[in-house]
Amino acid sequence: MNVIRAARELQSSQRKVCVGIGVFDGVHLGHQQVIRQTITDAQQHEAIPVVVTFDCHPNSVVAPERTPPLIYPICKKLRVIESMGVDTALLIHFDKSFSQIPAEEFIRTLARDLQNIHSICVGSTFTFGYKRQGNVDLLKALGSDLNFNVHGLAAVSLDGERVSSTRIRDAIRNGNLDAASQMLGRAYSLAGKIVEGDKVGRTLGFPTANLEVAGLVLPPNGVYAAHAQVAGEIHRAAINIGFRPTIQNAAPKLHVEAHLLDFSGDLYGKEMELTFVRKLRDEQRFASSDALKLQIAQDIEAAKALF
Secondary structure: OEEEOOHHHOOOOOOOEEEEEOOOOOOOHHHHHHHHHHHHHHHHOOOEEEEEEEOOOOHHHHOHHHOOOEOOOHHHHHHHHHHOOOOEEEEEOOOHHHHOOOHHHHHHHHHHHHOOEEEEEEEOOOOEOHHHOEOHHHHHHHHHHHOOEEEEEOOOEEOOEEOOHHHHHHHHHOOOHHHHHHHHOOOOEEEEEEEOOOOHHHHOOOOOEEEOOOOEOOOOOEEEEEEEEEOOEEEEEEEEEEOOOOOOOOOOOOEEEEEEOOOOOOOOOOEEEEEEEEEEEEOOOOOOHHHHHHHHHHHHHHHHHHO
16 A cells, blocks of 8 residues: 655545545544545546545644554554555645634645545544534535545444444443454454563563553453464463553563463564464562462463463
8 A cells, every 4th residue: 555644745636535534543433444445536526545544643733632542653553554455545644733724724635735635434423624613514625626525424423322432442441342343344453563561571580572552451460371363373361551561670660461371572663563372461560480480380371271
């Protein structure tokens, strides 16, 4: 998939362009409906499907105190969008300057730079532009003026409730990963870059890969059996999420650590994606490091038994 940072970078050769716009955190069932409509339009009119999204959640700029943790980091979001058959993603840098662009100006500039927009697809409640003054009605008015069609697609419901990124975040926080997976339309996974840790796991005899998860929503603290995908390979793993209460630390920090059951080596700097199989136990404090080592060994055996 071609990822561009400015609409003018699209080499359309005067072909029509069909656009889907959204934050798309999680690329859940509702988002997929918007993206599929964009692709369908493009196929019918021999156009280029382009998904327009942002490099951060808009609230992180316009309302930092209401910024939700993300379901996916940017790299994972773009991979899922690509998997749906999208040719091009326009990844807009959302900063203070961009947040102050009026809604109409944003669309007119997009139409000018993409040159030949045939359609724009969004969710029916989609808002955009300075102070979220733009909506589907404005898009339709601009479509009449600039000669493009507008699809404002109704939300997707599951179990009688609207599927949303907020609802998925709540499910993940509550440990209801099956419900999160249903709303995502794929197994929930946690993705991030492997960073250097304090090597506590190695000193205990169980080396771990530490995931950078700042800004992401996490399942409840505890120990899980999971599959870990890294460097193109899938490994069985035991995962710990928590503050490691047995390890003395004046400033405890939340860790997500993966012990790969069938791998040894250096993975620093690589991206890892964890797909959870089952929670094995809650986080707990042990009386000593030896007691912790014994429990980790038992956790690993429990994970192996599941696989």
